[in-house]
Amino acid sequence: MCGFITFFSNSSLDDNSKDKLEVMLNSLKHRGPDEKGVYHDDKVFLGFCRLSIIDLENGKQPFSYDYNNYHIVFNGEIYNHVELRESLIKEGYTFSTKSEVEVILTLYKHYDEEFVKHLRGMFSIVIWDKLNQRLIAVRDQFGIKPLFYTENENGIYCTSESKSLLQSNIVNNKVDLHSLHDYLSFQFVPEPKTMLENIHILEPGCMLKKESNSDLKISRYASLRFSPEVKKIDERKSSIRKVLEDSVEAHMISDVPVATFLSGGIDSTIITALAKKINPKIKTFTVGFEVNGYSEIDLAQETASELNVENINITVSSEDFIKELPNVIFHMDNPIADPSTIPLYFVCQEASKHVKVVLSGEGSDELFGGYGIYHEPLSLNFFSYIPNAIKKSLKLGSSLIPEGVKGKSFIERGCTPLEERYLGNAKIFSQKEKAYFLKNYIKNFSPQLITQPLFSKVSGLDPVTQMQYIDINTWLKGDILAKADRMSMAHSLEIRVPFLDKEVFKVASKLTLSDKINRNTTKYLLRETFRDELPQSVVTRKKLGYPVPIRHWLKDELYEWAIDLVKEDVVYKYIDKEYIIKLINQHRKGKIDYSRKIWTILTFIIWYKIFIKD
Incomplete structure (x- = not known):
């Protein structure tokens, strides 16, 4: 496991740019403390911090191959690299190391852009094809390993962590308002966006390609699809x-x-x-x-x-x-x-x-x-027998029931189609709540803009598989x-x-x-x-999943800390602090558990203090 920073320049790579990139690379040392390596030519900089795990002696990166025609930085593990090496040897290739990186570059030489379809593992990879003046970046189909990128007038940067891009003012530290809205719904920013404008993350199963004098292109090489079939x-x-x-x-x-x-x-x-x-x-x-x-x-x-x-x-x-x-x-x-x-x-x-x-x-x-929530379609099956007109009336009536009253959520969920109610495992603030406390509320920007295109791809499958x-x-x-x-x-x-x-x-x-x-x-x-x-x-044990007692702590040990943090008012541009303080106090009284909502705001405040600092 490692960290890298790469840069493909639109012009000649000067010494000032190299110095900045070295600083950016040093910010990733925690990802790979064992060894640091750098390659650069007149167009590209590849920097790498290595955590030595496989082929400790010969797995150094950046790795150069085929008379310096190809160069690579690679974060992850390829679990079928031995089998791939054997198949490539049968094709006439020879190897000087046991490392995965040599296998990857040999695959690239043999299969060109199709190389990634042969890999079994977790990875983010950047290849500089000097022969064809082409930068290729790929990420595994699950998204196990990260790959952030940004493009400006100077060129394109790829990195293992977005914080490295802030080291030398490569990008501004301006909050993306759309990302903030999504964060308050999901408790994270859905990919490919990040919380900062101009920094993106390459989605799983995708390839980024940049050639000299051409626009950046992103294409999908793999998709995860469910295809249930009955078997014994x-x-x-x-x-x-x-x-x-x-x-x-x-x-x-x-x-x-x-x-x-x-x-x-x-x-x-x-x-x-x-x-x-x-x-x-x-x-x-x-x-x-x-x-x-x-x-x-x-x-x-x-x-x-x-x-x-x-x-x-x-x-x-x-x-x-x-x-x-x-x-x-x-x-x-x-x-x-x-x-x-x-x-x-x-x-x-x-x-x-x-x-x-x-x-x-x-x-x-x-x-x-x-997940326990996957039981929901079974528990709500009763509502499938109720006419839509009656469900509409029931849902309207449930809106009059005070929050926290038993049965309110059950009625609302049962009367709302899955694609309208399900955002995933975490659903933090509703649109109505965000409109109340967000100072830059965007009226027509809902979390369904993220989920609806996904639902459309699995509309013929059962509700649990859709979830x-x-x-x-x-x-x-x-x-x-x-x-x-x-x-x-x-x-x-x-x-x-x-x-x-x-x-x-x-x-x-x-x-x-x-x-x-x-x-x-x-x-x-x-x-x-x-x-x-x-x-x-x-x-037979039910899922627990690292239970954390923030519900209890926010009522006692962390109460004063939470109030003081909100009162610092560092995010006054975005959030009404009085609403959040009221939420904390209501939670302390114990009638309704607001801990996840509170924690979402507190996390954003601390993040803002660390990365924005204005």
Whole structure:
């Protein structure tokens, strides 16, 4: 895992530009503390910070190939690079290293732009094709690894973290108002935008291409599509087991030790159980809080004991939480108001003291149907028998019911079509609320502008699969994978995610609704596949997912801190502070839980103080 900064100049690359780019590269040192490398010619600068994991001696970057016709920087892992090397040798190519980068450039020489379709792994790659005066940048189809870019009159910049672009005033630090509106809906900024104007992120499965004297072009090379088909359960279970065993084995390939994160849930337990077959002495890491009901440490220890693996765990206090929060948000680059970012930061910090690589369970919920909200279509099925006219009246009547009254949300959701109500796992502020406290409210800019085009692509599928598709294309890449990358890289740690593998997705994409959800459980077939070799308590356990006690802390330990932060009024241009203070006080009274709304605002304020500073 590494970090890079690249620049393709519209003119000759001068010494002043090189110096600025060196400064930008140094801001990414936490992503790759082991080694730094630079390549430049009269048009291009490639800078790289390396975290050495595979081919420690010969995997240096930038890597040059074929008499300096091709050059590369690459962040990620290619899990089929050995097989690819063997196939290329049969084509007559020779190799001087065991590194993935040599395989990638050889693929590029052989297949041209089609090279990326042969890669199995997580990656963001930039190739300077000097022979054809062409810059190519690609990102893996899930968006596991980031690739930010910006273009100005000088040329185009690509980087692993957007903060590097602020180091030398490459871009201004102006908030994008549309992004702010989306952030307040989703708790993150949906890709390809970021919170800052003029900085974008290349979407998963896409290729960016820039040639001399030509405009920047972005095209899609891969899409994730669900195609459910009915199969016998035993056949399906066999496919799930085989592909996950294969994926974990591939993700364990490393020249340095590999560990796992272990919570009390089924995803991390499956990964750990399969990894233990490969390395019986594997270490596991867990994090929890000093609040009853908000710690998975006991469950993880119980699971570790049954699996007979070592478990290293840490407990985070409210004081630890608030002390490290600015560092967490700094490393996030963009504001993400997911409280679980903080425990992830701490468990990565602890794991980095022992290993360089950790396996984690991200992606299982989106692929196999694991979120509790996926039960919603079943619970609301009753409303499908009610005529639309009556549903319209019921919805109108529910608007008169005070917020927090039992039944209000159930009626509203049941009377609202899925494509109008579902934004993903997090739905923070409504349009009505944003209109009330946002000083630059944009009336016709709704979150459905993000979700409606996605719904249109899966309109013929069942509601749960539609929800999965929305989450994969918003929540997964914008929240789950973003926080995993940034929090691990903050501590020079590589997180690998075996569920998010192209071969695993091929199997998961064919599951039917009954394979995923029934009235009793989520991820039904995944649980059944591993029922016989996992602790029974894990198989039947509901998802927890790094529970964070901000609801309690904002009423007590963090109350004064939150009020003082809002009163600083640093975001007065955008938000009515009196409304937010009122929200905090109402939350403290305990009638309604406003913690996620409050946390979304507090995160934005801290981010603004760090990155905008006006």
